[in-house]
Amino acid sequence: MPVEVLVFVIVAVFVIVFASSLSQRTGIAGPLILVAVGVGVSLIPGVAAVSVPPELILVGVLPPLLFSAAVSAPAIEFRRDLAAIGGLSVLLVIVSAVVLGLFFFWAIPGLGFPLAVALGAILSPTDAVATSIVRRLGVPRRVVTVLEGESLLNDATALVLLRTAIVAAASGFSFLTTLGSFAWAVLSAVAVGAGAGWLALRLRAWTTSATANTALGLTIPYIAYLPTEALGGSGLVAAVVAGVVCGQGAVRWLTPEQRISDKLTWRTIAFLLEGAVFLLMGLELWGIVESNLEAEEGLLAGIAIAAVALVILIAVRAAYVFPMMQVHTARVARSVRHRLSVDGAGSGRRTAGRMRADIEYFDASPLTWKHNAMIVWAGMRGAVTLAAAQTLPAEVPSRDLLVFIAFLVAAGSLLLQGMTLPVLARLLGLRAAGASGPPRDEIRSIDEQLRDAAQAAIDGDTLQRRGRTPFSDALSSLPRAGFVAPLDPRGGADAPEALEFQLALIAVMRERLHELGRSGHHSTTALRYVLDELDAFEISVKLHLESER
Known part of the structure; x- marks a missing residue:
């Protein structure tokens, strides 16, 4: 690695950390600060134009970035709003690409309709x-759940549509062929991604070392991505599916040490990769402008087309979101109520309980026009748009103009919408201090149910040591406060047994937590918060036990 590249990486890490700290103090989103820093540096005289190979973003950055988001995806909430998320991430992307394609076909002479749709697909996905x-x-x-699900899936939809449009431009358009290519790209990705996630979980369960396990986990996005791309599918969809499978299976297959290591590792990776993408996005400004000027495309035409395109994107998004989200919310809630009234009693207590939990969820958090307005305005474009634009073939007419338009739309939406989102939230009355933290009342409710399960196990005398021998009677009278804090062994013969008693209680609490998760009555945020507490508690007890042996 050249020294210059190493110095750039070190400086970039410091800038990303600085932007994060500045964001916490000013309230301005860190990605917006990074884009502004990159743009400012690119405009300094003497600074060479930066050109990032699009493969670095599409292959090197996006698979692990999307995988890390999918691992932590709130599965319960995603299931409930799957129709809304699917509509935004698939149907809205296609509609936006076609509408923009019609505009670009009219505004850019000689482009051709397939390539115009390709540019529309480039501008359609929102950013995380x-x-x-x-x-x-x-x-x-x-609202956060819907936006998170949309940004997780629509990148892959847009890139599949982009690839399909480019092929259609080169070989001629056929509706059946295009539809078949799109379906194969998605279905093959789902199959390979699910298989890769399943295989990775079993391999990682066999690997006992948390360090080695985490190292193996870093390869999973590419284990899903590479074979899918070789089969002609969407590697990004495969990475997302693998992330969902691994995220849901981690509770069953991985140890507390492995889960905590994974969480910290992927959080760090996502923080650095996302920051690097937005910093590079700003740094590329001057190079894009120079290329556009050298191609004699002019800047005014690109600015005007980009401005109209951004207005069209917002208008199409609003026209879709306001009626469709209202219809979706009413239809899903009505469907769940109908199923519960018709066959709820015969579908089992667990299924009926989950249906009731879904109804309570929809009733407690309806999507009003205020929430829909926030969803519309939060549809910002980002680095994926710029990276995808640079994958356009060199022989595409007015290629430099198209890349320039993509950059202007991405940067313009980030700055315009990103800077005004806090103002909009305040005007709509949706901003609530501290509401983004874990739900404390729900966490206390879960904690109380876990304590009750532990007490029931003690009262029923079902706890046993590893050798299937019963615990001492003195331990069975342990106060409830002892369930949530490690014991303080003071030496003696009973110390290891007391710690093993704590581990047995943790196992009971963990099983009860799994049951609560399957019931659907609690949010993913609260369940994962309590799971993290149990994991930390178990690790602490194990450390005490090792020191006693």
């Missing part, structure tokens, strides 16, 4: 930065 901004504002969690 919106989720981080909205979450920090404290808006209702259901």
Whole structure:
């Protein structure tokens, strides 16, 4: 690695950390600060134009970035709003690409309709930065869930559509062929991604070392991505599916040490990769402008087309979100109520309980026009748009103009919408201080149910040591406060037994937590918070036990 590249990486890490710290102090989103820093540096005289190979973003950055988001995806909430998320991430992307394609076909002479749709597909996906901004504002969690699910899936939809449009431009358009290519790209990705996630979980369960396990986990996005791309599918969809499978299976297959190591590792990776993408996005400004000027495309035409395209994107998104989200919310709630009234009694207590939990969820957090307005305005474009634009073939007419338009739309939406989201949330009355934190009342409710399960196990005399021998009677009278804090062994013969008693109680609490998770009555945020507490508690007890042996 050249020294210059190493110095750049070190400086970039410091800039990313500085932007994060500045964001916490000023309330301005870190990605917006990074884009501004990159743009400022690119405009300094003497600074060479930066050109990042698009493969670095599409292959090197996006698979682990999307995988890390999928691992922590709130599965319960995603299931409930799957129709809304699917509509935003698939149907809205296709509609936006076609509408923009019609505009670009008219505004850019000689482009051709397939390539015009390709540019529309490039501009259609939203960026995950919106989720981080909205979450920090404290808006209702259901809005965050919808935006998070959309940004997780629509990148893959847009890139599959882009690839299909480019092929159609080169070989001629056929509706059946195009539809078949799109379906194969998605279905093959789902199959390979699910298989890769399943295989990775079993391999990691066999690996006892937390360090080696985490190292193996870093390869999973590419284990899903590479074979899918070789089969002609969407590697990004495969990475997302593998992340969902691994995230849901981690509770069953991985140890507390492995889960905590994974959480910290992927959080760090996502923080650095996301920051690097937005910093590079700003640094590329001058190089894009120079290329556009050298191609004699002019800047005014690109600026005008980009401005109209951004207005069209917002208008199409509003026209879709306001009626469709209302219809979705009413239809899903009505469907769940109908199923519960018709066959709820015969579908089992667990299924009926989950249906009731779904109804309570929809009733407690309806999507009003205020929430829909936030969803519309949070649809910002980002680095994926710029990276995808640079994958356009060199022989595409007015290629430099198209890349310039993509950059202007991405940067313009980030700055315009990203800077005004806090103001909009305040005007709509959706901003609530501290609402983005873990739900304390719900956490206390879960904690009480876990304590009750532990007490029931003690009262029923079902706890046993590893050798299947019963615990001492003195331990069975342990006060409830002892369930949530490690014992303080003072030496003696009973210390190891007391710690093993704590581990047995933790196992009971963990099983009860799994049951609560399957019931659907609690949010993913609260369940994972309590799971993290149990993991930390278990690790602490194991450390005490090792020191006693």
